[in-house]
Amino acid sequence: MSPRAVIVGAPGAGKTTVGELLAARLGVPFRDADAVIEERAGKPIPEIFFDEGEEHFRALETATLVAELAGFDGVLALGGGAVLAEENRKALAGHTVVYLAVQFADAVSRVGLGAGRPLLAINPRATLKHLLDQRRPLYEAVATVTVSTDGREPEEIADELAGRL
Ligand SMILES: Nc1ncnc2c1ncn2[C@@H]1O[C@H](COP(=O)(O)OP(=O)(O)OP(=O)(O)O)[C@@H](O)[C@H]1O
Numbered sequence: 001m002s003p004r005a006v007i008v009g010a011p012g013a014g015k016t017t018v019g020e021l022l023a024a025r026l027g028v029p030f031r032d033a034d035a036v037i038e039e040r041a042g043k044p045i046p047e048i049f050f051d052e053g054e055e056h057f058r059a060l061e062t063a064t065l066v067a068e069l070a071g072f073d074g075v076l077a078l079g080g081g082a083v084l085a086e087e088n089r090k091a092l093a094g095h096t097v098v099y100l101a102v103q104f105a106d107a108v109s110r111v112g113l114g115a116g117r118p119l120l121a122i123n124p125r126a127t128l129k130h131l132l133d134q135r136r137p138l139y140e141a142v143a144t145v146t147v148s149t150d151g152r153e154p155e156e157i158a159d160e161l162a163g164r165l
C-alpha cells in the first residue's frame with residue numbers, strides 16, 4: 001500500500017486545500033499528517049512545540065510519515081517541514097510526491113502571519129522568506145511532480161494534478 005499522492009510544500013502552499021480537492025477528484029480519502037500527529041499527541045501542534053520542543057515534534061512527524069507511507073492509500077498532505085530530515089526524504093523515495101510551489105508574496109498573503117504557526121512566531125515575514133529559500137531545494141529533491149500555485153485557484157491546480165497523476 002502506498003499513498004496515491006503525497007503533497008509537500010511550504011506553509012501556505014495549499015497542501016490541505018488542494019490535497020482535499022485532489023482526493024475528491026481521484027475518489028480516495030484525504031489525510032493531513034499534521035492532523036494525525038495532533039490526534040496521536042492529543043494536543044495541537046503549537047502545544048507540542050511549547051511543551052516538548054521541536055525535536056520531539058520532528059520525531060512524531062517521522063514516525064507518522066513512515067506509518068502513513070506504508071498504510072494509507074489516499075492523498076496524504078505532509079507538514080511544511082517534513083522534508084527537513086534526510087531520513088524523511090529517503091522514506092519518500094519511490095512514492096508519488098507532489099510539490100506545490102509558492103513564491104514569497106502569495107505565501108505571505110495565504111499564511112496571514114497570525115497565530116498557530118510556532119515557527120513563525122518571531123519576525124514572521126523574514127522567517128517565512130528564509131524558510132522558503134532554505135526548503136525550496138529540499139522540496140524539489142523529493143518531488144516527482146511539481147506545480148506552481150502562484151496566482152492560481154486551488155480548483156485549477158487540483159484539476160491539473162488529477163490529469164497528470
Ligand atoms: N491556490 C490558492 N490560492 C489562493 N488561496 C489559497 C490557495 N491555496 C490555499 N489557499 C488559502 O491559503 C490558506 C492556506 O492554505 P492551506 O492551509 O491549504 O495551506 P497548507 O499548505 O496546508 O499550509 P500549512 O503548512 O499551514 O498546513 C487557506 O486560507 C487557503 O484557503
Ligand SMILES: O=C(O)C1=C[C@@H](O)[C@@H](O)[C@H](O)C1
Pocket residue numbers: 011034045078079080081082117118119
Ligand atoms: O513549516 C514547518 O516546519 C511546520 C509546518 C506545519 O505544517 C507543521 O507541521 C508545523 O507547524 C511545522
Ligand SMILES: [Mg+2]
Pocket residue numbers: 015016017032034077
Ligand atoms: Mg495544511
